[in-house]
Amino acid sequence: MQRIYTIIFFIITATFAQAQINSVEIISNPVLEKQFAEKQHQTQAILQKLTAKQGAAMTSTRDVIIFSGTCVEAGEMYFSCVDTTGLGNGNMVSLLPTTFNFGTASLDTNCLAYIADADADFGIDTAFVQVCNVEGECDTIVYPLYAHRANNTITLPSNTLQAEDTMTVCVDVNALPSNFSNASILGNDPMLGEAFIFGNCIFYEAKRFAGKDTVAFQVCDDFCVCDTYLIPFSIQQDTVSLPFMDDFSYSGPYADADKWLTKDVYVNNTMSIRPVSVGVATFDGLNEKGAPRGNGYAVSDNMTSTYLDLANYNSGSNVYLSFYVEPKGLGEAPAGADSLILEFKNMNDEWNLIDTFKYENLPDTAFTFFSYHINESQYFFKGFQFRWRNFSSRSGNIDHWHLDYVRLASNISDSPSLQDIAFTELPNPILKNYTSMPWWHFIEDIDGEIPAEDKFAEVHIFNHFESTNTVENSRINLSELETSTDILTDLVLFNATNIPPGHSPVIFPSPASATYPTFTNSMNNDFPDDAKYLEFEKTYSFTVAEENPNVNPIVEDNNEVSYTTIFDNYFAYDDGTAEGGLEATKKQVQIAVKFHANVSDSLKAVQFHFPHINVNTSNQLFNLRVWIGELDEAPEYNGILQKPLYIDSYLDSLNGFTTYVLKDIISGEQTPLFIPAGDFYVGWQQVSTCDLNKCIAVGVDKNNPDGMENVFFDPHGFGEDWQNVANSNT
Numbered sequence: 001m002q003r004i005y006t007i008i009f010f011i012i013t014a015t016f017a018q019a020q021i022n023s024v025e026i027i028s029n030p031v032l033e034k035q036f037a038e039k040q041h042q043t044q045a046i047l048q049k050l051t052a053k054q055g056a057a058m059t060s061t062r063d064v065i066i067f068s069g070t071c072v073e074a075g076e077m078y079f080s081c082v083d084t085t086g087l088g089n090g091n092m093v094s095l096l097p098t099t100f101n102f103g104t105a106s107l108d109t110n111c112l113a114y115i116a117d118a119d120a121d122f123g124i125d126t127a128f129v130q131v132c133n134v135e136g137e138c139d140t141i142v143y144p145l146y147a148h149r150a151n152n153t154i155t156l157p158s159n160t161l162q163a164e165d166t167m168t169v170c171v172d173v174n175a176l177p178s179n180f181s182n183a184s185i186l187g188n189d190p191m192l193g194e195a196f197i198f199g200n201c202i203f204y205e206a207k208r209f210a211g212k213d214t215v216a217f218q219v220c221d222d223f224c225v226c227d228t229y230l231i232p233f234s235i236q237q238d239t240v241s242l243p244f245m246d247d248f249s250y251s252g253p254y255a256d257a258d259k260w261l262t263k264d265v266y267v268n269n270t271m272s273i274r275p276v277s278v279g280v281a282t283f284d285g286l287n288e289k290g291a292p293r294g295n296g297y298a299v300s301d302n303m304t305s306t307y308l309d310l311a312n313y314n315s316g317s318n319v320y321l322s323f324y325v326e327p328k329g330l331g332e333a334p335a336g337a338d339s340l341i342l343e344f345k346n347m348n349d350e351w352n353l354i355d356t357f358k359y360e361n362l363p364d365t366a367f368t369f370f371s372y373h374i375n376e377s378q379y380f381f382k383g384f385q386f387r388w389r390n391f392s393s394r395s396g397n398i399d400h401w402h403l404d405y406v407r408l409a410s411n412i413s414d415s416p417s418l419q420d421i422a423f424t425e426l427p428n429p430i431l432k433n434y435t436s437m438p439w440w441h442f443i444e445d446i447d448g449e450i451p452a453e454d455k456f457a458e459v460h461i462f463n464h465f466e467s468t469n470t471v472e473n474s475r476i477n478l479s480e481l482e483t484s485t486d487i488l489t490d491l492v493l494f495n496a497t498n499i500p501p502g503h504s505p506v507i508f509p510s511p512a513s514a515t516y517p518t519f520t521n522s523m524n525n526d527f528p529d530d531a532k533y534l535e536f537e538k539t540y541s542f543t544v545a546e547e548n549p550n551v552n553p554i555v556e557d558n559n560e561v562s563y564t565t566i567f568d569n570y571f572a573y574d575d576g577t578a579e580g581g582l583e584a585t586k587k588q589v590q591i592a593v594k595f596h597a598n599v600s601d602s603l604k605a606v607q608f609h610f611p612h613i614n615v616n617t618s619n620q621l622f623n624l625r626v627w628i629g630e631l632d633e634a635p636e637y638n639g640i641l642q643k644p645l646y647i648d649s650y651l652d653s654l655n656g657f658t659t660y661v662l663k664d665i666i667s668g669e670q671t672p673l674f675i676p677a678g679d680f681y682v683g684w685q686q687v688s689t690c691d692l693n694k695c696i697a698v699g700v701d702k703n704n705p706d707g708m709e710n711v712f713f714d715p716h717g718f719g720e721d722w723q724n725v726a727n728s729n730t
Contacts, residue, residue, distance in 0.1 A: 069144040071224035081111040096128035102147035116147035122177035158232040170201035178221035186216035210237035239309040243409035248279035264301035272329035277422040283390040293394040304387040315375040322371040328364035330702040331400030346378035371414035396612035422558035425460040439567040444598035459507040474542040573707030578699025584686035588717030592683030594710040602672040607657040609699035620688035627681040633719030
């Protein structure tokens, strides 16, 4: 989908008599590097004395090689053999005399063996091994040896906190032999919590799951000792009583945090076909920020219920879990091994597989009802949970499953019927051609931009009763939010009696005589012609006398729906959500979207939504093009060699847009394009070579299909064979 802006705005070398010292790189620890720098002065002095003692016994001394400092734990041995190949034949290896304060050293043929004292706390010994050949040429190897006590593991008392609470725990670093240097977290259960380091303390943030977590917190001194503190946390979570229900009839994009512990699924009202209540939970291959999970086929989304109290129920309590499922819908069909699974957690904290759903076994344009009798004792405890997980390629916004109308209750049957009538879709926009447009274009052709009287109010409902029933007090309200202007107030939406069970056909109510004239009169007279931003909220509502939220908690939540139409500085056919993508299927192919300007204006920028579908196309190139009047081989604007940018890589965004400002190709300065009144087209041309389903894709709003009538494509890229997408087999 496109939005179009019309107004915008790092061998040290030294010489001792005949000795050249080549110091190899120490280690990357800056503290140890400092210690070696200080130790080198002592080593150099010792080497000078050792060289003087050798006197005439040494014909010449070649290299002095300082090894990296080695940590040797108390009672443990360090063993290192000398490489003598560079000195030729007849080599003699000796351990030069020096004092060892924290261990003992010996020479085994040409290998140094150093054992740290069993009671060593910390100290530095230095071993000097000399290798000489028959000509008297010698190399001296220096071994800095750090004798230290063993690392300790200390378990601290457990800490109790509630889910989503925080706690700070500090550890004693005075037990370290030397100064405290650094700390690190070695691990914990990321499902239960997250730990952050602050000096010798951790800040622990519990997540939404109950359970026992242990943070392994390691603190180190500035030499060799690292102690690990095991810090246990017990996370508590309240349980919820039955009945439990969720029909996802709220704005989302995440599931209700009071009912669900995870944020993986996408709550929306646009991805499915014929839901049984407005709003569904959609499983796909994206994470909660809208980016692909990646790493191949595996579990993608996880929808886990909160903790439920089933302790007072038994096999005779008629406890059932029911819900509706639809694969694909307006999204992409699950393929191959893709599946959706249902699992129950028992009192041993084990997850049991209850059922597996496959695409080929279900219709993809309607929801299928499922009900499961919970009658095993392993589930009757305080803390029961259920969950759905989908397995997919995790490569993008594909492999869709939609879940609706989840209910867990007692003393019920496996029937889908309950006392509820629900809206299943939002109200239609107050615009006929667009979902958003500039106000100054709207007022030039109000009659041509609003729906006809008999199409002004579309109503979609589902009767969950076993038999026909009646909707009462149906109302339509329309308000402009920026100016707090009430346009339609509690007018009758429709009168409906004897509504049959299931879906009712699309209802175009016959408005009360004042409804449509009042609307048109207000749009013509109540707002200034130079308005820059207006926001109209259209709301439907009704009541049903027999609905009882004490029995079925959500039945009144789906009795009111709203839709907001925005007048701003752009044209849009979409509602801000993409159920799929449209791609130019190979190099040179062009796609364009038709718009109509009611007055002359300037085009300054274009917004694209790039959905994650099959592959990452951010390294591919496209040309951004604009045509005025008609589609031909010469666009009036050609923004060459653009790259798609996935906005969720930079911002926490679902369904976000990327803005491309129209610029001069040479100067790079912003260059607005004059648009006369009439038709103009905005689109793109695929520049990079790509394979089918791996080209740049732009979001498509499948639940507003009328917009596709304004989409055209040029299969050859020469601008001479434009075809309407809606009339082709594409």
